[in-house]
Amino acid sequence: MQHIITCPHCHTSSNHGVHVCVGCHADVHYGVPKEARIAAFIAAVAGGLFAGSRLQFTAGWVVGGVTLVAGLWLMHHIFCDRVVFKPMYHTRHE
Ligand SMILES: [Zn+2]
Structure with missing residues (x-):
């Protein structure tokens, strides 16, 4: 099944x-x-x-690593259907 996305700027439909x-x-x-x-x-x-400061240095690495992996995994699921159209009218004039 082909997923169709529609541009909010010019309302043209494109394939996902x-x-x-x-x-x-x-x-x-x-x-x-x-x-x-x-x-x-x-x-x-x-x-x-x-x-790391409250517990110990190793715990800091573990907590940091787990937070990073869990955070990226969560965001992947939150934003997996996200489509953003960035219009061209921000192109520099210089
Ligand atoms: Zn467009």
Whole structure:
């Protein structure tokens, strides 16, 4: 079954999987946003440092690693159907 996505900027339908909108040439992005990955990484480091200072150094690595893996896994499931169209009108004028 072919999954169809519709561009919110020009309302052109495309097949799921395309990387550029055929109508307005917006960039099409799928999955976990970069910001969410960074947030998971920061949470893992913060959790690891906290556990490392409260418990012991090894525990910090374990907590950090588990938080990172769990966070990325969770985000993959949250954002697996996410499709974002980034329009081209942000192109620089210089
Ligand atoms: Zn478009």
